[in-house]
Amino acid sequence: MAEASRLFHTPLIPISNPLYKTISSTRFQSQSQSQSHPVIFHKRSIHCPASTTDTAKAIVTRDVPWGCDIDSLENASALQKWLSESGLPPQKMEIQRVEVGERGLVALKNIRKGEKLLFVPPSLVITADSEWSCVEAGKVLKRNSVPDWPLLATYLISEASVMKSSRWSNYISALPRQPYSLLTRAELDRYLEASQIRERAIDRVMDVVGTYNDLRLRIFSKYPDLFPEEVFNIETFKWSFGILFSRLVRLRSMDGRVALVPWADMLNHSCGVETFLDYDKPSKGVVFTTDRPYEPGEQVFISYGKKSNGELLLSYGFVPKEGTNPSDSVELALSLKKSDKCYEEKLEALRNYGLSASQCFPIQITGWPVELMAYAYLAVSPPSMRRQFKEMAAAASNKTTTKKDLRYPEIEEHALQFIVDACESSLSKYNKFLQASGSMDLDVTSPKQLNRRLFLKQLAIDLCNSERRILFRAQYILRRRLRDLRRGELRALNLFDGLRKLFK
Numbered sequence: 001m002a003e004a005s006r007l008f009h010t011p012l013i014p015i016s017n018p019l020y021k022t023i024s025s026t027r028f029q030s031q032s033q034s035q036s037h038p039v040i041f042h043k044r045s046i047h048c049p050a051s052t053t054d055t056a057k058a059i060v061t062r063d064v065p066w067g068c069d070i071d072s073l074e075n076a077s078a079l080q081k082w083l084s085e086s087g088l089p090p091q092k093m094e095i096q097r098v099e100v101g102e103r104g105l106v107a108l109k110n111i112r113k114g115e116k117l118l119f120v121p122p123s124l125v126i127t128a129d130s131e132w133s134c135v136e137a138g139k140v141l142k143r144n145s146v147p148d149w150p151l152l153a154t155y156l157i158s159e160a161s162v163m164k165s166s167r168w169s170n171y172i173s174a175l176p177r178q179p180y181s182l183l184t185r186a187e188l189d190r191y192l193e194a195s196q197i198r199e200r201a202i203d204r205v206m207d208v209v210g211t212y213n214d215l216r217l218r219i220f221s222k223y224p225d226l227f228p229e230e231v232f233n234i235e236t237f238k239w240s241f242g243i244l245f246s247r248l249v250r251l252r253s254m255d256g257r258v259a260l261v262p263w264a265d266m267l268n269h270s271c272g273v274e275t276f277l278d279y280d281k282p283s284k285g286v287v288f289t290t291d292r293p294y295e296p297g298e299q300v301f302i303s304y305g306k307k308s309n310g311e312l313l314l315s316y317g318f319v320p321k322e323g324t325n326p327s328d329s330v331e332l333a334l335s336l337k338k339s340d341k342c343y344e345e346k347l348e349a350l351r352n353y354g355l356s357a358s359q360c361f362p363i364q365i366t367g368w369p370v371e372l373m374a375y376a377y378l379a380v381s382p383p384s385m386r387r388q389f390k391e392m393a394a395a396a397s398n399k400t401t402t403k404k405d406l407r408y409p410e411i412e413e414h415a416l417q418f419i420v421d422a423c424e425s426s427l428s429k430y431n432k433f434l435q436a437s438g439s440m441d442l443d444v445t446s447p448k449q450l451n452r453r454l455f456l457k458q459l460a461i462d463l464c465n466s467e468r469r470i471l472f473r474a475q476y477i478l479r480r481r482l483r484d485l486r487r488g489e490l491r492a493l494n495l496f497d498g499l500r501k502l503f504k
């Protein structure tokens with residue numbers, strides 16, 4: 001099984017470091033649509049006293065290049081040229097406009113299965129140890145032990161702000177100006193209303209906002225010459241975090257370091273391949289090994305990991321075609337009923353195993369986890385079964401190794417019906433969203449905003465359809481089980497009746 005090379009579940013801020021604890025209470029003021037538009041800085045000097053290059057001391061007098069439109073190939077060609085001049089060996093692929101993923105790497109020659117490709121040298125890889133154009137800014141962040149993610153996010157902004165003086169300027173210019181991997185709160189409310197992935201997306205935005213606020217409070221405000229607010233602000237942080245979410249990789253053979261790997265990050269994801277990026281010690285470069293052959297003209301893919309469509313949307317801003325992702329799953333929320341006579345007892349049992357009164361379980365097209373059934377048993381069990389609450393809660397938790405596959409025939413029908421009802425209620429949200437999406441207001445003034453909205457709307461519809469499909473399937477299987485169970489009970493009843501009559 002290919003392990004995900006990409007790392008996007010890492011907490012942005014290690015909890016152990018109190019300085020960078022997430023501010024979970026951070027409130028959003030609707031960060032609004034402007035988030036995704038290039039931020040333009042005028043005539044603001046960044047005082048960069050110990051910079052390595054003369055030009056890095058430069059005064060920022062022009063607009064900062066915050067990437068490009070993702071369908072523009074001009075910047076991608078400049079990137080390709082710069083990379084080969086900077087030590088990237090000759091490649092069997094080049095950046096082209098592609099059908100899947102806008103820009104991607106396309107085979108120029110026959111590529112065999114099992115062939116190693118790329119060989120990006122460490123000198124062309126961006127890590128937390130990369131040199132800063134503004135040396136002093138880097139020193140301040142390191143002195144404050146800023147973890148890798150926020151450090152790299154600040155690094156990207158800092159390098160972008162010195163434009164051509166940064167050695168990464170060709171790379172930064174080719175990055176997308178509008179990463180779709182970090183949506184605004186308003187967008188999440190509007191488009192992800194039906195999906196449970198919305199909660200995770202909100203947490204992610206909160207983490208980014210919290211991280212920025214911490215950095216601002218504890219570092220940026222103390223060094224305004226190094227980190228002027230016109231440059232280091234929440235809009236630019238959302239941009240840089242959006243880039244990190246969709247492009248950062250964890251290189252397992254480089255001690256698990258997280259890195260931006262120019263060129264390699266032009267590879268798009270396919271659910272049909274299992275190969276991923278890693279550092280290759282013998283060749284001293286970042287490579288991947290193909291798991292299928294490619295002909296000239298074919299787009300070459302890697303795997304971003306075994307992720308559901310919702311997770312792919314969350315981190316990368318795309319949804320694979322319906323039915324093409326074998327790792328797809330949907331979160332189904334189950335809740336204890338407040339009217340349950342044993343509500344408090346059940347809740348206590350759940351809490352003892354780190355669960356709560358409302359819990360999500362992943363459902364796949366092939367089935368659901370045993371923990372979901374255990375939770376359903378607990379939710380429907382009558383007071384007479386209170387002695388079993390503890391074992392049910394334990395089995396509902398994935399943190400224990402106790403017997404999971406519990407069966408309580410006396411309440412099985414109830415438990416199955418309970419899950420069917422949860423599917424029903426979830427499906428009605430999807431149906432409502434899909435019905436409403438036809439009349440969704442897309443009346444915006446700027447064409448760029450309109451593009452973004454249309455794009456997000458389509459993503460939301462695709463996600464809804466794929467999640468709904470899994471729920472329909474689960475509901476179908478559950479209903480069949482219920483029918484069989486009821487038929488079995490009826491047959492047993494008839495048999496019992498027949499025997500009674502016989503003995504009369």
Ligand SMILES: C[S@@+](CC[C@H](N)C(=O)[O-])C[C@H]1O[C@@H](n2cnc3c(N)ncnc32)[C@H](O)[C@@H]1O
Nearest residue numbers: 100101103246247265266267268269316317318
């Ligand atoms: C690591 S980058 C890959 C290069 C990217 N296509 C570019 O032009 O910069 C990841 C981004 O590529 C796009 N992408 C990757 N795989 C995709 C796919 N299977 N379908 C649609 N978009 C994809 C998404 O926008 C994602 O955020």
